[in-house]
Amino acid sequence: MQAFVNFWCTFKQLPSAWLLLLQSLMLVLAMFSSYSQSYRVVTWVLGVLALLVIAKVIRQTPVFTFLGLSFVSLAVLFSSLILVGIDQRWVQILAHVFEAFAYFSAAYGLLRYMFEDRYLTLDELFAAGAVFTLLAWGFAFLYSTCQLLIPHSFSLNSMAQQQQWLDLLFLSFSLQSATGLSDLMPLSPLARVLAIVQMFCGVMYLAVIVSRLIALQYIGERKI
Structure with a gap:
């Protein structure tokens, strides 16, 4: 019971870190080409967990709205149908x-969270990485939608x-990191x-977030 309490306290303090961890696990699973039922169940469970963490992130920020949670609920519903x-x-x-x-709602919520805080914390460092991955995942879903249409x-x-x-x-x-390493080319308008x-x-994002983190670090050092 105490272990669960400690786990929940850590989760509440560092939700961005857990979100990054879940996305890392989903990325590892994406390496496998197997589309068996077991594979689909595991990826679905991780996807739902990521969406639930996103809901937690949204609730911690001013972007906690009916619209944001509706996106999470409908995403879980339709992924369940698949x-x-x-x-x-x-x-x-x-x-x-x-x-x-x-994913975009969570990215916006984390951005608001980082820009409202006055001092640099550990969770904000995880949030900076989480926003980057959230944006990349969100655009990947849009690309998938594009090729379906x-x-x-x-x-x-x-x-x-x-x-x-x-x-x-x-x-x-x-594309998001501006490295241009992909051999996949967009063709349709x-x-x-x-x-x-x-x-x-x-x-x-890279320009704004780097300047913001440097500013928070400078404010923290001035405070000391």
């Missing part, structure tokens, strides 16, 4: 759209209508617009 075998395209589109909005929106060596999730996630991180928006958001 898990039980309802793989219709409109269900997948809605699931990915609501998951993207849920417009087949062949992205090109790779193959002529497949839909690219693998790991390839879309790799594209998202490549919608895909290219999304890529442009993400490149802009990624560059602006």
Whole structure:
């Protein structure tokens, strides 16, 4: 019982760290190409846990609104429908759209949290990393939605209508970090617009968040 209390206290103090941990586990699982039922169950459970942590993050910030929690609830609902075998395209589109909005809501909430605090804390360092991954995951879901709406929106060596999730996630991180390492190219107008928006958001985020963390560190040192 005491161990659970300690765990809950740690979770309440560092929700951003747990969010980063869950996303790291999801990234490791994305390396496997197996799509067995066991694999889908594990990835679904981790996805739901991530959404629940997102709900916790949203509740800790001024962005705690009915709209933000609705995104989380609808994302869980439609991802559950996919898990039980309802793989219709409109269900997948809605699931990915609501998951993207849920991730963006959490990113906005963490940004508000970091900019409202006056001193640099450990959770804010985790929050800085969590916002980056939340944005990358959110855009990856938008890319997945894009290729469901417009087949062949992205090109790779193959002529497949839909690219693998790991390839879309790799594209998202490549564009957001401005490294440009991905061999996946956006082709459709919608895909290219999304890529442009993400490149802009990624560059602006790195510039703003680095300056903010430096300012908080400077304020903390002046306080001492």
